Amino acid sequence: MRTNRFVPYLFLLPAVAILALGLLVPLYNSVMLSFYDWGFGQPWSARRFLGFANFQRLVTDPTVWASVRTTFVFGFWVVTLEMLIGVGLALLLEKAVRGASFIRTIFVMPLMIAPVVVGLIWRYLLDARNGVINYYLTEIGEALPFLQSLGFKTQTWLADPTLAMVSIIVSDVWQWTPFVFMIVLAGLQGLPGDVMEAAYIDGANWWKMTWHVKLPMLRNILLIALLMRIIDVFRALEVIFIMTGGGPGSSTRVLSLALFQTAFTSQDLGYAATIALLLSVILIIFSIVLLLYSNPLKDKADF
Amino acid sequence: MLRRLATLSLVLLVGLAVGQAHPWEAYRGTTIVVNWPATYHFELAASLIPQFTAETGINVELDSVAYVNMRDRQIVEISKPARGDLDVVAWVVFTKGEYVANQWITPLAPFLVNPRLTAPDYDIDDIVPAFLLAGGKVGGTKGYLEGPGASLYGIPFSPETSILSYRTDVFEEYGLSVPTTYDELLETAQFITDNVPDVYGMTTRGSAGHQVVHAWLLHLSPYGGTVLDDDFNPVVNSPEAIAAAYALKTILENSPPGMAAAGAGEQDAAFLQGQSAMYLDRSIVAAEALDPAKSRIAGNVGYALHPVQEKCGSETGGFALGIPSNSQNQEAAWIFIQWLTTKERDLELAMMGGNPMRTSTHANPELQAMFPWYATVVEQLPCADADWRPLIPEWGAMNAPILGDEISAALTGQKSIEDALESANQRLRELLDRAGYYGW
Numbered sequence A: 001m002r003t004n005r006f007v008p009y010l011f012l013l014p015a016v017a018i019l020a021l022g023l024l025v026p027l028y029n030s031v032m033l034s035f036y037d038w039g040f041g042q043p044w045s046a047r048r049f050l051g052f053a054n055f056q057r058l059v060t061d062p063t064v065w066a067s068v069r070t071t072f073v074f075g076f077w078v079v080t081l082e083m084l085i086g087v088g089l090a091l092l093l094e095k096a097v098r099g100a101s102f103i104r105t106i107f108v109m110p111l112m113i114a115p116v117v118v119g120l121i122w123r124y125l126l127d128a129r130n131g132v133i134n135y136y137l138t139e140i141g142e143a144l145p146f147l148q149s150l151g152f153k154t155q156t157w158l159a160d161p162t163l164a165m166v167s168i169i170v171s172d173v174w175q176w177t178p179f180v181f182m183i184v185l186a187g188l189q190g191l192p193g194d195v196m197e198a199a200y201i202d203g204a205n206w207w208k209m210t211w212h213v214k215l216p217m218l219r220n221i222l223l224i225a226l227l228m229r230i231i232d233v234f235r236a237l238e239v240i241f242i243m244t245g246g247g248p249g250s251s252t253r254v255l256s257l258a259l260f261q262t263a264f265t266s267q268d269l270g271y272a273a274t275i276a277l278l279l280s281v282i283l284i285i286f287s288i289v290l291l292l293y294s295n296p297l298k299d300k301a302d303f
Numbered sequence B: 001m002l003r004r005l006a007t008l009s010l011v012l013l014v015g016l017a018v019g020q021a022h023p024w025e026a027y028r029g030t031t032i033v034v035n036w037p038a039t040y041h042f043e044l045a046a047s048l049i050p051q052f053t054a055e056t057g058i059n060v061e062l063d064s065v066a067y068v069n070m071r072d073r074q075i076v077e078i079s080k081p082a083r084g085d086l087d088v089v090a091w092v093v094f095t096k097g098e099y100v101a102n103q104w105i106t107p108l109a110p111f112l113v114n115p116r117l118t119a120p121d122y123d124i125d126d127i128v129p130a131f132l133l134a135g136g137k138v139g140g141t142k143g144y145l146e147g148p149g150a151s152l153y154g155i156p157f158s159p160e161t162s163i164l165s166y167r168t169d170v171f172e173e174y175g176l177s178v179p180t181t182y183d184e185l186l187e188t189a190q191f192i193t194d195n196v197p198d199v200y201g202m203t204t205r206g207s208a209g210h211q212v213v214h215a216w217l218l219h220l221s222p223y224g225g226t227v228l229d230d231d232f233n234p235v236v237n238s239p240e241a242i243a244a245a246y247a248l249k250t251i252l253e254n255s256p257p258g259m260a261a262a263g264a265g266e267q268d269a270a271f272l273q274g275q276s277a278m279y280l281d282r283s284i285v286a287a288e289a290l291d292p293a294k295s296r297i298a299g300n301v302g303y304a305l306h307p308v309q310e311k312c313g314s315e316t317g318g319f320a321l322g323i324p325s326n327s328q329n330q331e332a333a334w335i336f337i338q339w340l341t342t343k344e345r346d347l348e349l350a351m352m353g354g355n356p357m358r359t360s361t362h363a364n365p366e367l368q369a370m371f372p373w374y375a376t377v378v379e380q381l382p383c384a385d386a387d388w389r390p391l392i393p394e395w396g397a398m399n400a401p402i403l404g405d406e407i408s409a410a411l412t413g414q415k416s417i418e419d420a421l422e423s424a425n426q427r428l429r430e431l432l433d434r435a436g437y438y439g440w
Helices: A008-035 A053-059 A064-094 A100-112 A115-125 A132-143 A145-150 A161-189 A194-202 A208-218 A220-233 A238-243 A257-266 A269-293 B002-018 B023-027 B040-046 B049-056 B069-080 B093-101 B129-136 B168-173 B182-195 B210-220 B240-251 B262-270 B285-290 B332-340 B343-352 B365-370 B371-385 B397-411 B417-435
Strands: B030-038 B059-067 B089-093 B155-158 B163-165 B278-282 B303-304 B315-321
Touching: A008 A269, A008 B365, A053 A269, A064 A161, A064 A220, A100 A161, A115 A132, A115 A161, A115 A238, A132 A145, A132 B417, A161 A220, A161 A238, A161 B365, A208 A220, A220 A257, A220 A269, A238 A257, A257 A269, A257 B155, A257 B303, A257 B397, B023 B332, B030 B040, B030 B069, B030 B315, B040 B059, B040 B155, B040 B343, B049 B059, B049 B332, B059 B069, B069 B089, B089 B093, B089 B240, B089 B332, B093 B129, B093 B315, B093 B397, B129 B155, B155 B332, B163 B168, B163 B285, B163 B371, B168 B303, B182 B278, B210 B240, B210 B278, B210 B397, B240 B397, B240 B417, B262 B278, B262 B303, B278 B285, B285 B303, B303 B371, B303 B397, B315 B332, B343 B365, B365 B371, B397 B417
Parallel strands: B030 B059, B030 B089
Antiparallel strands: B089 B315, B155 B315, B163 B278, B163 B303
16 A cells, blocks of 8 residues: 655644744744843834844853853853763662662652742752751850861851852752653663673673773663753752842853843843854754763664 | 601602602613722721612622732723723722823813712812822823822822831830931931840841832932932932932841842831831831731730931822723722712721821821821821832833842842943933933
């Protein structure tokens, strides 16, 4: 039986239509908007055409570039720590030791909490006067005074530029390491047993097995985890919004927060659309570089 | 006796037959939709709504929303070109410029001059002038104050000003006198932090954005500074503005740790929990300080005027009520606003613990006996500064994103105060330039 060669495209049509509606239309609107000055809540007819003025402003706007820098600092630490800790934990908990499934469940719990709640949890934990973390720090510092110079005393976590950055990094690592952990664990458990056995018979110890056999075989999985974490870093907003609001000063104002504030606090929708395009361009560059390096969707053969 | 009764009945009957019905009768059966914030004062006001409906026959559908969502919720409705669903809206004073600029709310003069709508004893002159200006007036030379071009768009409801609240027990024990100037305030704060165990001199808001700007503005007016000069030029790099920022820095240093990340709630808690000896912000904290369930300092709180430096000046903030341009029930909406803001109702709400908006209420001896801080507020009100911040439509973009960013950076040591305010001034100028203030 022959099918018309257009039939496959017919079946693809619904998916393409939904993608176009959900992706291309907003993208088109966003690009359009970036050429206008349009206030929040005003009728579309009240817009003012600006040409490339929003883009000129973007290039010379120090607050936006400071946010880009903050995002990269935040992203570097967050992604590095999450990948290292997530992969490490997965390797340790791979074997079906007693209680492993219980521990795995516990590890995954932060993922299930809504980001706004995560923000509130950390905000209260880190509260300078009434927070649990400062309570234990000062208790330990009072019991063992020599530790006070090492920081075991009241810390103004969210009111100090450096500590605030550390705080949002810790909260993100706390919430998202389990994501890396789960993906890598699934990958480890899907590794072919015969290869492991062969390596074992060849005399590879745990370290060599991990470094020369398991991790190379997991390469594509690791890259997917890495890419998803990088994308998420650029979307991180709620937790930081609740914990610091971008402060003190602008020390934790990541690009997504700057975008949010431009759109909804300053009500400058045209310029916000321009910043959103910058965010998209940065993400596209990251994705292309990673996919050029190794496209996990292309060569399925080596998995 | 019988004769008298008969005469009286006759008079009443004739009166009913030829006399007019109450002017508000025409609106009996109308339903209005009211959108306001779910704060304490507005919840008290909500409890009076059944009484309003019983008296006027006007039904009220209440849409009470979280304070932070209020503006977004309202804009969806009041920006509709045809008819909107809201008949009465409450706004925070700094939203008025934006609402008027977009023609979303309607002037109140047509209602005020209509003898069938406004009762002769409404007495609008009794509303605290600074509150009426800050919450309701738009137009005039500056755009947000009194002047030949200004019109009234809203009636203040739950307005606020600032006074100094302090711990009488701490002040008595250490023989301190209550500060009247900023120099004394900062000195006293330092003394308490240094000498009173576990108590800091003050408390403040300080988190980046709106909160830290509010804290700085509290001191800007007494130091004689403003955000904009009379020609809309930003002047936040003036010596006065810098001095106010240094005052805030000293206050922050004499507040419990971490207040540079604190909002109004944390600021209030530090005072109510007894960690801070002085509180310089909204007078509303006084009511909470009296409540033993919320406060560890009940019975030990005294009130004084907002300290002065170059001049006296306290904040003007809070809310106002007005009518959307696209409301279909504007007269009934005005009757509701009027009813809630009469002398009787204002006093009733204040007695319940609400925030009055009338001069006569503040001066009421019964109220002052019940809530001792009103005696201080009455003295403070002439200094309440309606020009406390420029309530132009761009204020939202000036406030948190620019001033909030730079002042917070200065207070947490990322920049010097001078550099931060210089940079803020430049960014404000760019913003107002884009908005069209200097294109003439």
